[in-house]
Amino acid sequence: MMLKKIPFAALIAAMCLPALASAQDPGNSVSIALPGISFTRSLNGAGENTKVSGSKLTLTSAAKRDNFRDPNGKLSNNTAPVLLAAVDNKKPFTLTARVTPTFLETYDAGALYIWVRDDLWLKMAMEMDERRRTRMVTVRTTGTSDDNNHEVISERGVHMKISSDTQTVGFYFSLDNQTWQLIRLFRNEYPEKIWLGVSAQSPLGNGTSATFEDVSLTQTSVADFRLGK
Structure with missing residues (x-):
């Protein structure tokens, strides 16, 4: 039998296809719709652990x-x-939600995400810290993760916002959905297609949940990245 020669460039491209597919198409397909957003991908069983009631979504973490x-x-x-919605990153976008985690153990949290693949993502969370205070936390992952603790929040829930004008990304929180506090600002150097999402976590505990209300994804950005509006 004669073996067919494969051009080197074609061989390299074929080897890269799984990695590219993983980066652009994470998780399993789902169809979970809220008035302001539709989630089409599920990581780590998120779809099976989601309940929707009207405009409210509750995600449970094991x-x-x-x-x-x-x-x-x-x-x-x-x-x-993590539940994910695809976004055209060539256009501006803003994701907002009121997030109310159930705090049972240290590091329990509810979070919003920017996701590209499992080693390239960002999250903004309301989390219980080591002293059992609830605070804003952000994590930026490029191969490995950093970890940034921000303001302590005494309320049960908080409004969160992620916004991009295609060049810059801002992370914000608000107690009243009117005055926004900037907690992270950085360059948008992510691919043309990314994913935005919601998540719950229980790293040390026996499980928890987070509720997401008034979730909205629009193709607009904030006008003032310092003020978040």
Whole structure:
């Protein structure tokens, strides 16, 4: 039998296809619709652990679920459930939601995400810290994760916002949905297609849930990245 020669360039392209598909098409297909957004992808069983009631979505995390790529490797855990909606990153976008986590154990949280693949993502969370205070936390992952603790929040829930004008991305929170506090600002250097999503986590606990209300995804950005509006 004569073996057919495959051009080197074609062979390299074929080898890259799975990685590209994974980066652009994560998780399993779902169809979960709210008035302001439709989620079409599910990571780590998020679709099976979601309940929708009107405009309210509740996502449950099983025990010991988290997304964090520890620089030391000791605490790495990439199992948190995440619901995702595809976004054209060539256009402006803004994702907003009121997030109310159920806090039972340290690091329980509800979060919003920008997701590209399992080693390239960002999250903004309302999380219980080591002193059992609830606060805003952001994590930016490029291969490994950083970890940034922000303001302590005494309310049960908080409004969150992620906005991009295609060049810049801002993370914000608000207690009244009127005055927004900037907690992270960075360059939008992500692919043309990305995913935005919601998540719950329980890294040390036996499971928890987070409720997301007034979730909205629009193709507009904030006008003032310092003020978030």
